[in-house]
Amino acid sequence: MDRRSFIKLTAVSGTSAALASCGNPENQFIRFLPDEDIVPGVAVWKPSICPLCAAGCGLTVRVMDADAEVTRDGQAGIKRIAAAKKLEGAPAHPVNRGGLCARGHAAIQVTYHPDRITQPLKRSGDRGTGQYEAISWEDALAEVVSRLNGVDAANPRAVAFLSRVGAGHRSALIQQFAGHFGGSPISFELFGDDVLRRANAVSFGRDQLPTVDLANARFVLSFGADFLGTWNSPVAQSAAYGDMRRGRPGIRGSFAQVEARMSQTGASADEWVPARPGTEGVLALGLAHVIMAASLQPAAAAGRAGSMVAGWGAGLSDYTPQRVEELTGVPAARVDRLARQFAELRPAVAIAGGAALAHSNGLFTAMAVNALNALVGSVDQPGGLSFTPQFNTGSALKFSPAAQPATPLQMLAADALSGAAVPQVAFVDGVNPVFTTPRAWRVREALEKVPYIVSFGSFLDETSALADIILPDHSFLESWVEAVPESGVAAAVASVAAPVMRPLYATRATPDVLLEIGRGLQRPLGAAWQTFDEMLGASFATLPSTTPDVDAWTDAQTKGLWSGVLPAGLARQAQAVADGATYAFEAPRFDGDAKQFPFHFLPYPSVPFGDGSTAHLPWLQEMPDPLTSAMWSSWVEINPTTAANMGISDGDVLEVASGHGSVRAGAVISPGIAPDVIAMPMGQGHTMFTRYATGRGANPAEILAPVTEAATGALAWAATRVRVTRIGPPDGSLVLFAGGIREHLEQEHR
Amino acid sequence: MTHPTGSQINRDLLHPLFNTSWRFYLLVAIFGGIVLFGLATWFTQTVNGYGVTGIRWPVYWGFYVTSFVFWIGISHAGTLISAILRLVNAGWRRPVTRCAEVITAFALIIGALFPIIHLGRPWLAFWMFPYPSERLIWPNFRSPLVWDFFAINTYLTGSLLFLYLPIIPDFAIVRDKSTGLRRKIYGALALGWRGTPKQWHRLETAMQIMAIAIIPVAVSVHTIVSFDFSMAPVPTWNTTIFGPYFVAGAIFSGIAGLLIAMAVLRKFLHLEAYLHPLHFENLGKLMLVMALLWGYFVFNERLVTYYGNEPAEMSVYWRTQSGTFAPLFWTMVICNFVLPLILMGIRRFRTITGCVIASIGVVIGMWLERFLIIVPALGHKYLPYSYGIYRPTPPEIIVASSTFAAMALLYVLFAKVVPIISIWELKAGEHPSPELLPPATEEHRLGDLHL
Amino acid sequence: MARWGMAADLDRCNGCGGCVVACHAENNISTVGPEQASRGRAKHWIRVERYWEGDFPDVKLKFRPTMCQQCGNAPCEPVCPTYASHHTEDGLNAQVYNRCIGTRYCANACPYNARFFDFFNPSWEKPLQLQLNPDVSLREVGVMEKCTFCVQRIRGTQTTAKTEGREIRDGEIQPACVQACSTRALVFGDLEDRESEVSRLSRSPRGSKLLEDVGTRPAVTYLARLTEEA
Ligand SMILES: Nc1nc2c(c(=O)[nH]1)N[C@H]1C(S)=C(S)[C@@H](COP(=O)(O)OP(=O)(O)OC[C@H]3O[C@@H](n4cnc5c(=O)[nH]c(N)nc54)[C@H](O)[C@@H]3O)O[C@H]1N2
Ligand SMILES: Nc1nc2c(c(=O)[nH]1)N[C@H]1C(S)=C(S)[C@@H](COP(=O)(O)OP(=O)(O)OC[C@H]3O[C@@H](n4cnc5c(=O)[nH]c(N)nc54)[C@H](O)[C@@H]3O)O[C@H]1N2
Numbered sequence A: 001m002d003r004r005s006f007i008k009l010t011a012v013s014g015t016s017a018a019l020a021s022c023g024n025p026e027n028q029f030i031r032f033l034p035d036e037d038i039v040p041g042v043a044v045w046k047p048s049i050c051p052l053c054a055a056g057c058g059l060t061v062r063v064m065d066a067d068a069e070v071t072r073d074g075q076a077g078i079k080r081i082a083a084a085k086k087l088e089g090a091p092a093h094p095v096n097r098g099g100l101c102a103r104g105h106a107a108i109q110v111t112y113h114p115d116r117i118t119q120p121l122k123r124s125g126d127r128g129t130g131q132y133e134a135i136s137w138e139d140a141l142a143e144v145v146s147r148l149n150g151v152d153a154a155n156p157r158a159v160a161f162l163s164r165v166g167a168g169h170r171s172a173l174i175q176q177f178a179g180h181f182g183g184s185p186i187s188f189e190l191f192g193d194d195v196l197r198r199a200n201a202v203s204f205g206r207d208q209l210p211t212v213d214l215a216n217a218r219f220v221l222s223f224g225a226d227f228l229g230t231w232n233s234p235v236a237q238s239a240a241y242g243d244m245r246r247g248r249p250g251i252r253g254s255f256a257q258v259e260a261r262m263s264q265t266g267a268s269a270d271e272w273v274p275a276r277p278g279t280e281g282v283l284a285l286g287l288a289h290v291i292m293a294a295s296l297q298p299a300a301a302a303g304r305a306g307s308m309v310a311g312w313g314a315g316l317s318d319y320t321p322q323r324v325e326e327l328t329g330v331p332a333a334r335v336d337r338l339a340r341q342f343a344e345l346r347p348a349v350a351i352a353g354g355a356a357l358a359h360s361n362g363l364f365t366a367m368a369v370n371a372l373n374a375l376v377g378s379v380d381q382p383g384g385l386s387f388t389p390q391f392n393t394g395s396a397l398k399f400s401p402a403a404q405p406a407t408p409l410q411m412l413a414a415d416a417l418s419g420a421a422v423p424q425v426a427f428v429d430g431v432n433p434v435f436t437t438p439r440a441w442r443v444r445e446a447l448e449k450v451p452y453i454v455s456f457g458s459f460l461d462e463t464s465a466l467a468d469i470i471l472p473d474h475s476f477l478e479s480w481v482e483a484v485p486e487s488g489v490a491a492a493v494a495s496v497a498a499p500v501m502r503p504l505y506a507t508r509a510t511p512d513v514l515l516e517i518g519r520g521l522q523r524p525l526g527a528a529w530q531t532f533d534e535m536l537g538a539s540f541a542t543l544p545s546t547t548p549d550v551d552a553w554t555d556a557q558t559k560g561l562w563s564g565v566l567p568a569g570l571a572r573q574a575q576a577v578a579d580g581a582t583y584a585f586e587a588p589r590f591d592g593d594a595k596q597f598p599f600h601f602l603p604y605p606s607v608p609f610g611d612g613s614t615a616h617l618p619w620l621q622e623m624p625d626p627l628t629s630a631m632w633s634s635w636v637e638i639n640p641t642t643a644a645n646m647g648i649s650d651g652d653v654l655e656v657a658s659g660h661g662s663v664r665a666g667a668v669i670s671p672g673i674a675p676d677v678i679a680m681p682m683g684q685g686h687t688m689f690t691r692y693a694t695g696r697g698a699n700p701a702e703i704l705a706p707v708t709e710a711a712t713g714a715l716a717w718a719a720t721r722v723r724v725t726r727i728g729p730p731d732g733s734l735v736l737f738a739g740g741i742r743e744h745l746e747q748e749h750r
Numbered sequence B: 001m002t003h004p005t006g007s008q009i010n011r012d013l014l015h016p017l018f019n020t021s022w023r024f025y026l027l028v029a030i031f032g033g034i035v036l037f038g039l040a041t042w043f044t045q046t047v048n049g050y051g052v053t054g055i056r057w058p059v060y061w062g063f064y065v066t067s068f069v070f071w072i073g074i075s076h077a078g079t080l081i082s083a084i085l086r087l088v089n090a091g092w093r094r095p096v097t098r099c100a101e102v103i104t105a106f107a108l109i110i111g112a113l114f115p116i117i118h119l120g121r122p123w124l125a126f127w128m129f130p131y132p133s134e135r136l137i138w139p140n141f142r143s144p145l146v147w148d149f150f151a152i153n154t155y156l157t158g159s160l161l162f163l164y165l166p167i168i169p170d171f172a173i174v175r176d177k178s179t180g181l182r183r184k185i186y187g188a189l190a191l192g193w194r195g196t197p198k199q200w201h202r203l204e205t206a207m208q209i210m211a212i213a214i215i216p217v218a219v220s221v222h223t224i225v226s227f228d229f230s231m232a233p234v235p236t237w238n239t240t241i242f243g244p245y246f247v248a249g250a251i252f253s254g255i256a257g258l259l260i261a262m263a264v265l266r267k268f269l270h271l272e273a274y275l276h277p278l279h280f281e282n283l284g285k286l287m288l289v290m291a292l293l294w295g296y297f298v299f300n301e302r303l304v305t306y307y308g309n310e311p312a313e314m315s316v317y318w319r320t321q322s323g324t325f326a327p328l329f330w331t332m333v334i335c336n337f338v339l340p341l342i343l344m345g346i347r348r349f350r351t352i353t354g355c356v357i358a359s360i361g362v363v364i365g366m367w368l369e370r371f372l373i374i375v376p377a378l379g380h381k382y383l384p385y386s387y388g389i390y391r392p393t394p395p396e397i398i399v400a401s402s403t404f405a406a407m408a409l410l411y412v413l414f415a416k417v418v419p420i421i422s423i424w425e426l427k428a429g430e431h432p433s434p435e436l437l438p439p440a441t442e443e444h445r446l447g448d449l450h451l
Numbered sequence C: 001m002a003r004w005g006m007a008a009d010l011d012r013c014n015g016c017g018g019c020v021v022a023c024h025a026e027n028n029i030s031t032v033g034p035e036q037a038s039r040g041r042a043k044h045w046i047r048v049e050r051y052w053e054g055d056f057p058d059v060k061l062k063f064r065p066t067m068c069q070q071c072g073n074a075p076c077e078p079v080c081p082t083y084a085s086h087h088t089e090d091g092l093n094a095q096v097y098n099r100c101i102g103t104r105y106c107a108n109a110c111p112y113n114a115r116f117f118d119f120f121n122p123s124w125e126k127p128l129q130l131q132l133n134p135d136v137s138l139r140e141v142g143v144m145e146k147c148t149f150c151v152q153r154i155r156g157t158q159t160t161a162k163t164e165g166r167e168i169r170d171g172e173i174q175p176a177c178v179q180a181c182s183t184r185a186l187v188f189g190d191l192e193d194r195e196s197e198v199s200r201l202s203r204s205p206r207g208s209k210l211l212e213d214v215g216t217r218p219a220v221t222y223l224a225r226l227t228e229e230a
């Protein structure tokens, strides 16, 4: 018996004698022996990584002693632990350079959320009701293993693994795990960027999101990309944006935003250009036309990206400013001026993203913007866009590439419903497709057909509540975390961090669980590592160290990241997609008859919640939305003139109906939205997602039409038409922080 | 006009003290019940947190501070009016002064409760008091709230004295007419009053001094209450007119309160013979003057704001003239100006009923005036993003309205133990039979005293 | 003696709200929940005000992060009966929660509506209390709270500098909102030091003070979002 356990024992017997009579068995735990060597009252700072979006910002976590109710060895009690206290942006991290977005700050509430799942659960009630009973890890894992041993090895779709998009090690492991059963992980993100990745693959041979060198740009033209709010790597882009505005003596970069509903990013633009939804690509080509026609740049300057656009070589004669005005609603003179600005204010860069690409012709739009960039020489140049060299974790780990391409989620659902291919086991990790997919895809019904669902979720949400067994993951602060950013930084970066605190509960790190399941299978996974950190160590060891006399793995752990020049074999390779086709404008296809459904419907990622995955964090719920100041609520944005014509006042309850369903929320009359567009933020409307998000507001995904982008099959989430009906006066569900919306209020009260 | 004789006076005015009807118990039960309910509500507010009220960011003052200013205003009825009437030696004041002075005392006590009721942490209210704490932390003498503390305490002390002094001879009368414990109590209260010329002389001198001293105190009290607002850089608050505006408003509402009290006393204590229509008419005329003065101040306040055209102030201005608060504003104008002008300006309407109707209007109107000074401005302070609208909640409404019951309860109890009309002053007034007057007063008829 | 000040470059600020949540995290500001939020009880020591200008399609939006301006001549100070709101030697408007009795007078007097009242006892649903910052005291029901310029960080750095026997370096003190701001719109430092970045920015021709004409002498300078190159 060592000294520590001796003290423990005496303390336990002493305090339990004293406290047992108080009927507080959980207090029998010893309180004053810390888990680790931490000096009370002295803070230490440890690196970690923000898990809340794909940007992968680096964190510095303040850790101090605290008394916490924890579970240790199956027993719950109060214990003095080293606890994370605050998340701050890691100053030296090349992605976020010390900054952190609102979501990043709130990430600590994931760990301390009162509704976290604290141990493995087995379903005891009907699917979706959230009734579960406790089960031990041993029993739970045994059950999963036996289920997996029973699947049909010849059927590549017997195991479905629903997970997040990513290029990191966890994703690689999941890929390997899914591949073991013959399939690929299925990732669906409502606001995903598959269209843009494909366009970049076609235009530039890079199947990747671009990194925009805003800091050195003189003119930025964004087609729908909310790059300061929710798109791609917002903190990195915000930092660069700040420098674009005021970081260079005597030079102030200008910026115009093309979109039909003013986003947080559009609000910062010098010029806001509302174009008709689905015609953004026409505007981009209109600019290219003017630039070529005015001989500001030769057509050939656009190279391959230009040659992929139909009519490029002929100077895009179909895209004269007049024609562009007809199609987009942007005045011809403005098209002309924007084009000249774009060509003359060098370096200039155009960004495409968000709603602009969420149409049936999204790929065309992205290709058009790519060609525009190429035309003015903004690719791989300072002040333009480039592609971050990305660490290929698969090759570092010597994983075999996926055998089968992933089945798109809607196809998985359709096949399961029709009985064509029902997965025998489904895994769910970090995604909530029941919430984020259009109701029309019937993902929930499809999942209900799956006989056995395993979730790694930390919370009961719409999808994890369908699971038969829940194997709760640690929170990111309690586990090894890593990220391989796709964008947001010029040089290659791979971040990694050890747990900053010990787990509060009887949870287990999902990668470790996967490895353990893999070991237990009749046909073992055959991974070379027992644990995830071993796997990370092996992977980072392949990288060249950037500090003399320290190996790369140790170095990365101290710094929280590795950054440097990737050896050729470890970098993701550029691959040209040669499909021979050229792209021309095709009118976007909208679901719903324009007479019956007069408005374009624009769901958009909410600044605090994104697609809704962070709606359970109270700090984010109470954070006023940047544009509307709404807290804890859903709303419908509508143009003032439209509202006046329809007799709608601020806060009135509106029903927004598409051909696929209807949702209700309070009206926010906003000057920053086109008269024929209705917008709603994603994020709320959860039927089950902890005490803070359940039953709050409405989920616009429910009424989305299953329109897809023609070439990529990605969901065209901006392609639904709706009608709006005033249901009644404000019902109190819309909570605004702000009173007035205009600073100068001459006419407001007369 | 017939005047009761001395023994009649004693019989009438001492009757309520010696005879208790069921109506007294009923009234005490009703008003007492409401007061207890109000107290319980305030207690739950204190226990549960101030959040049960409708106060919010940025409208941090609402019903309670409105009630505070309102009651301090009502308190101007008594002592101030009585002091002025005493100094100008208006003979008709005699039956009126005491019921007026009582209003002051009780309205002040009630008003002074609100700064405590409205505190976030009322249990620490004593930190506003200047006392030599062991840490030598004094209150901040630059804070108008501390000025309030001094002003209200001074006025309350003065008013209580001013009320008490002329009761002494009446206590003596009660003492002389009672036996047992009651005699002992009233004896103590009468402070050994024997009615000697020396005592009369001292009493009258004291009354003269008090009457003079209390007037500036009364004027300062409401000026200082107005400083709670005018000292803060809140649009439409930060104005020099607030001092006189508040004093005028206070006297205005005070007269209205007094008229209502007189009418109620007259009816329920059957004092028709003492409170004549003339008293009502005279006070009604005074109220008319105050209505005109009030109207001038409101017009002036609006005009200056309008002419100055300062954006933040204009936003509040339009909010009350034609925006959210317009219904309340125009109700206030009708209650405080149109109604008293018609009822008090036209002789035919200047009856007791007319006075009561006008007074009720003025009380409502003046309550609204305070509300309209406080709430719209706080909700529209400079930065439009932070605009907000306040709506009272039931606890505030209950607590604020229960103070009216508290006023009634205190009045009923007071009238039960003290002759509500000054017996000796009435006797000292113009009476047809001089032999009924107490000898001392014959020598020193109050009306003959001049300073 | 230092005079702490801040500069907020509105040409950098993109309205992201990172500062808002950072301030909640640093200063133990409790969330009040939807019901209380709808009754105007949400506490945001820093808020990003936004104002619309113009009408569709020529519409613009302005963001302005707004916190206590740490006025040199603070209207919230003289009105406080207990000195709970008072001026420190280094020009901060200090709020002593323990001394506040909840008159809310200071909040009325504050032209910026920068003060927030605790209508109920702040509470954290377990184990959210583990996120609390031990350097910042918790408030109780009935007191007023507001931005302190993260005084705990100022004092902490002062102590460190003192024990190390040196001056505080410019930029060494970063309030939580400043630290969080991705665009570097917020800059903090000593206005007395003519060389400091904040003092340089405060003298910028783009700079102005909010509600300067009220006479509050704020310590926060807003740098205008000018489209001309300035
Ligand atoms: N058992 C025990 N006893 C101790 C100590 C110990 O550790 N254990 N420590 C000792 C030490 S070091 C000290 S310093 C003393 C401290 O002893 P005390 O001086 O009694 O300290 P507190 O209890 O902190 O506060 C005193 C009161 O001041 C009030 N207060 C706060 N602000 C104001 C204000 O503005 N005005 C007024 N009037 N009141 C205000 C508080 O609400 C509180 O009620 O205790 C000593 N006694
Ligand atoms: N939350 C909160 N914080 C406070 C206060 C409060 O009321 N509330 N009060 C403040 C006040 S007034 C004070 S004075 C401070 C007190 O703050 P501290 O000075 O930190 O007071 P203690 O915790 O009482 O004692 C400090 C340490 O001294 C050790 N000690 C005891 N005797 C000796 C000895 O002979 N030699 C040595 N070397 N060590 C010894 C004790 O074991 C303890 O670890 O706290 C301040 N901080």
Ligand code: SF4
Residues within 6 Å of the ligand: A050, A051, A052, A053, A054, A055, A056, A057, A096, A100, A101, A102, A103, A104, A105, A233, A234, A235
């Ligand atoms: S952008 Fe925000 S949510 Fe995304 S990783 Fe960075 S801090 Fe986290």
Ligand code: SF4
Residues within 6 Å of the ligand: C012, C013, C014, C015, C016, C017, C018, C019, C020, C048, C065, C180, C181, C182, C183, C184, C185, C186
């Ligand atoms: S964090 Fe910075 S950019 Fe974001 S709202 Fe605050 S001040 Fe503006």
Ligand code: SF4
Residues within 6 Å of the ligand: C067, C068, C069, C070, C071, C074, C075, C076, C077, C093, C109, C110, C111, C112, C113, C114, C115, C146, C216
């Ligand atoms: S901004 Fe308001 S709270 Fe802050 S010092 Fe100025 S007046 Fe006081």
Ligand code: SF4
Residues within 6 Å of the ligand: C079, C080, C081, C082, C083, C084, C085, C099, C100, C101, C102, C103, C104, C105, C106, C107, C143, C144
């Ligand atoms: S609320 Fe507190 S800080 Fe404000 S004036 Fe009142 S006592 Fe002072």
Ligand code: SF4
Residues within 6 Å of the ligand: C022, C023, C026, C027, C045, C046, C067, C068, C146, C147, C148, C149, C150, C151, C175, C176, C177, C178
């Ligand atoms: S300075 Fe500190 S307290 Fe003030 S707003 Fe910023 S983070 Fe909040």
Ligand SMILES: [Mo]
Residues within 6 Å of the ligand: none
């Ligand atoms: Mo102490």
